[in-house]
Amino acid sequence: MNRPLKSLLYWLAMAPLVVLIVFPYAVMLSTALKPQDEIFVFDPQWLPSRLMWSNFVAMWHEIDFGRALANSLIVSGTSVLLCLAVAVPAGYGMARFRFPGQSGYRLFLLVTQMLSPIVLILGIFRMMAQLGFVDQPIALILAYGAFNMAFATWMLQSYFATIPIELEEAAWIDGATWWQSLRMVFLPLAVPALAVTAILTFVNTWNEFVLALTLLRSQDSYTLTIRIYSLVGAAYRINWDHVMAATLLATLPVAVIFAWLQRYMVRGLSLGAVK
Amino acid sequence: MRRKQNFLPWLMIGPSLALAFWIIGYPIYDVVMAALHEVNRFGKLRDFVGAGNFETLAADPIFWASFWRTLLWTVAVVGGTIVLSVPIAIILDDDFIGRGLMRVIVMLPWAVSLTMTAIVWRWSLHGQYGMVNETLKDLGLLDQSIEWLARAERAFPIEIAIGILVSIPFTTTVFLGGLSSLPGDIYEAARIDGASAWQRFTNLTLPLLRPFINIALVLNMIHVFNSFPIIWVLTQGDPANGTDILVTYLYKLAFRYGRIGDASAMSLVMFAVLLIFTLIYARMAMRERPEEVG
Numbered sequence: 001m002n003r004p005l006k007s008l009l010y011w012l013a014m015a016p017l018v019v020l021i022v023f024p025y026a027v028m029l030s031t032a033l034k035p036q037d038e039i040f041v042f043d044p045q046w047l048p049s050r051l052m053w054s055n056f057v058a059m060w061h062e063i064d065f066g067r068a069l070a071n072s073l074i075v076s077g078t079s080v081l082l083c084l085a086v087a088v089p090a091g092y093g094m095a096r097f098r099f100p101g102q103s104g105y106r107l108f109l110l111v112t113q114m115l116s117p118i119v120l121i122l123g124i125f126r127m128m129a130q131l132g133f134v135d136q137p138i139a140l141i142l143a144y145g146a147f148n149m150a151f152a153t154w155m156l157q158s159y160f161a162t163i164p165i166e167l168e169e170a171a172w173i174d175g176a177t178w179w180q181s182l183r184m185v186f187l188p189l190a191v192p193a194l195a196v197t198a199i200l201t202f203v204n205t206w207n208e209f210v211l212a213l214t215l216l217r218s219q220d221s222y223t224l225t226i227r228i229y230s231l232v233g234a235a236y237r238i239n240w241d242h243v244m245a246a247t248l249l250a251t252l253p254v255a256v257i258f259a260w261l262q263r264y265m266v267r268g269l270s271l272g273a274v275k
Numbered sequence: 276m277r278r279k280q281n282f283l284p285w286l287m288i289g290p291s292l293a294l295a296f297w298i299i300g301y302p303i304y305d306v307v308m309a310a311l312h313e314v315n316r317f318g319k320l321r322d323f324v325g326a327g328n329f330e331t332l333a334a335d336p337i338f339w340a341s342f343w344r345t346l347l348w349t350v351a352v353v354g355g356t357i358v359l360s361v362p363i364a365i366i367l368d369d370d371f372i373g374r375g376l377m378r379v380i381v382m383l384p385w386a387v388s389l390t391m392t393a394i395v396w397r398w399s400l401h402g403q404y405g406m407v408n409e410t411l412k413d414l415g416l417l418d419q420s421i422e423w424l425a426r427a428e429r430a431f432p433i434e435i436a437i438g439i440l441v442s443i444p445f446t447t448t449v450f451l452g453g454l455s456s457l458p459g460d461i462y463e464a465a466r467i468d469g470a471s472a473w474q475r476f477t478n479l480t481l482p483l484l485r486p487f488i489n490i491a492l493v494l495n496m497i498h499v500f501n502s503f504p505i506i507w508v509l510t511q512g513d514p515a516n517g518t519d520i521l522v523t524y525l526y527k528l529a530f531r532y533g534r535i536g537d538a539s540a541m542s543l544v545m546f547a548v549l550l551i552f553t554l555i556y557a558r559m560a561m562r563e564r565p566e567e568v569g
Contacts, residue, residue: 093283119525147298
């Protein structure tokens with residue numbers, strides 16, 4: 001079969017899936033840019049009569065998008081730092097040493113990774129309530145740190161294992177202490193792995209739903225995801241143009257970053273079992 | 276090369292253990308305690324009741340309906356995802372015009388949070404103003420608008436379909452990794468021996484993909500079993516608990532109905548199920564790469 005014909009057949013075969021995937025984006029864009037009187041009609045059109053960029057401005061003020069954005073940045077940023085602070089040494093230890101109890105630790109990591117927060121949500125809420133952390137960023141930061149730790153450790157371990165230990169050994173022979181070789185030889189080489197892990201963890205926490213829904217109680221502390229959900233969760237009449245504008249704005253930057261890095265994601269999600 | 280050390284590595288994994296034992300371990304203990312006691316609406320532990328909460332749960336028809344629906348949900352979403360992802364991965368692995376673009380499109384749903392995806396679909400499926408009705412009417416497939424999410428028999432299959440749609444990217448990525456590791460020369464040999472495309476698929480590709488299919492199967496089962504946002508955003512498990520799965524019913528028991536003891540018992544049941552899945556996965560993954568076990 002020649003190439004153009006094969007390409008055509010492939011695109012035809014994939015057409016239903018492509019339509020289903022692109023459809024929500026088209027809806028988002030179309031609704032976000034429509035004047036309100038063209039949204040709530042019985043025969044809605046795809047194309048707005050005029051592009052209402054002002055929807056974004058109105059939405060920003062009405063739902064206090066900036067505040068929710070800041071909350072999300074603080075929570076996700078700090079969770080990533082916490083997560084890396086515990087996962088970097090753990091990943092290094094796993095990649096560089098064999099030690100008694102290592103397979104037990106692997107299993108332990110695996111269980112914490114597979115355990116979705118939803119299963120323990122009641123216990124987590126009760127603990128955070130006892131600590132007085134409910135409705136505060138610290139509750140989410142601790143929970144996100146703990147639940148993303150295993151993923152980050154797998155990612156880092158699998159990358160660290162590819163950095164030859166001979167480089168560090170050469171530094172030791174030259175008289176460097178272990179700490180010096182770590183700082184001057186190992187860490188610079190590990191920067192790309194740290195960056196990828198940090199970004200993917202950031203995206204995970206940015207998109208998280210059930211913990212934020214449970215642990216945040218007041219609108220002032222909502223993350224973006226929960227703020228937008230609250231627009232469709234409670235209100236009797238939903239301003240779908242604002243919701244779609246907010247969804248688009250909250251989704252797009254993260255989606256671009258993720259699309260760029262998703263191929264690395266499999267590594268951490270599948271415990272290095274998939275090459 | 277890895278060196279043997281007894282003490283230093285434990286110092287390194289120490290912080291991660293401490294964090295997990297605190298944030299994940301303590302809630303497990305708390306849930307166990309709550310499951311074994313009578314708990315009032317405000318979360319205060321009362322008398323020890325042993326298996327009492329489990330018995331209440333076992334006598335709750337909504338729990339059982341959610342249980343069977345979770346089974347259907349998991350089997351349908353995971354099954355559908357795997358069956359669709361194998362041919363998708365094979366197409367994406369082949370060389371054709373526009374492959375780069377198609378790869379980006381197929382991966383898109385993975386990049387967006389489930390919550391946002393579900394919100395957009397809920398709006399798209401809106402009975403009066405939604406674009407799904409409008410598009411189907413324009414195409415002549417529908418005479419009048421349908422309230423897609425108003426009835427469970429209609430809403431649940433839609434939720435399954437969306438579940439499949441968002442699970443395809445991860446699964447396809449796993450399969451693409453598998454396909455790229457298959458040796459090309461055996462295909463050449465099979466072609467020379469006169470094997471048809473279908474024979475090459477069933478006798479070469481599928482068996483060679485087997486380990487990757489197994490891993491995608493178990494990982495997806497765990498993800499889908501735990502998946503909360505799609506159903507919560509689209510229908511909140513309603514109408515009349517008609518689309519509740521275990522995770523959404525658990526959330527309602529705990530935070531809406533105030534049945535803390537029952538919810539804790541349910542948490543433990545689900546924890547046990549997940550533990551079984553995880554151990555199956557651990558055995559599979561460690562068999563694939565024995566040197567990684569350590």
